[in-house]
Amino acid sequence: MSQGEIMASATSKFGSRTGGLWTALLLFGLAVTVLGVLLIINPFAAATTLALLIGAALVVTGITEVLAAVSDRGGASGVAFGLLLTIGGIVALLWPGITLWTLALLIGASFILAGAVRAGLSLRARQAGQPAGRGLAIGAVLIVIGLIAIVWPSATVFILAVLFGIVLVIQGASQIALAMALRGRR
Numbered sequence: 370m371s372q373g374e375i376m377a378s379a380t381s382k383f384g385s386r387t388g389g390l391w392t393a394l395l396l397f398g399l400a401v402t403v404l405g406v407l408l409i410i411n412p413f414a415a416a417t418t419l420a421l422l423i424g425a426a427l428v429v430t431g432i433t434e435v436l437a438a439v440s441d442r443g444g445a446s447g448v449a450f451g452l453l454l455t456i457g458g459i460v461a462l463l464w465p466g467i468t469l470w471t472l473a474l475l476i477g478a479s480f481i482l483a484g485a486v487r488a489g490l491s492l493r494a495r496q497a498g499q500p501a502g503r504g505l506a507i508g509a510v511l512i513v514i515g516l517i518a519i520v521w522p523s524a525t526v527f528i529l530a531v532l533f534g535i536v537l538v539i540q541g542a543s544q545i546a547l548a549m550a551l552r553g554r555r
Contacts, residue, residue, distance in 0.1 A: 391551035398544025405537025412530030419530070420465035427458025473525035477518030484511030
């Protein structure tokens, strides 16, 4: 949906109440933009915060799983799963560096697997007489990126934080532009 369509939809839904909507969008856009800039400026601190948030989420999810298993008589497997999540969350809270390292390793392994699958599918396409060069190249690049992520996990976390920061700045700027456009339509 384009920004024009979003504005038209918001104007038709909220009518004369767009004053509050544009203000909320502006504040949200500013907050997201500032968060994105902070991620870009200090990605390692942001990554540590991410690890702590992951840990907290795992603890809450684990406790919820245990309670659900006990109340629904889900059995020992539900309780074990919840306890495993809770323990993982506590480890992430106590050692955020390990969490980030594990995240980088998982990303690296995922890229290697995706690259191998892409290369395999391309080879299969080549046997069927279809061009496979681009697919093989993409597969090789994914494998190399995956290996770099595994060999150099701190760089992986740094790059992810910076990229996420850039995405947030773009999203925030879009929200600000939308808010300003809604303000002009009042």
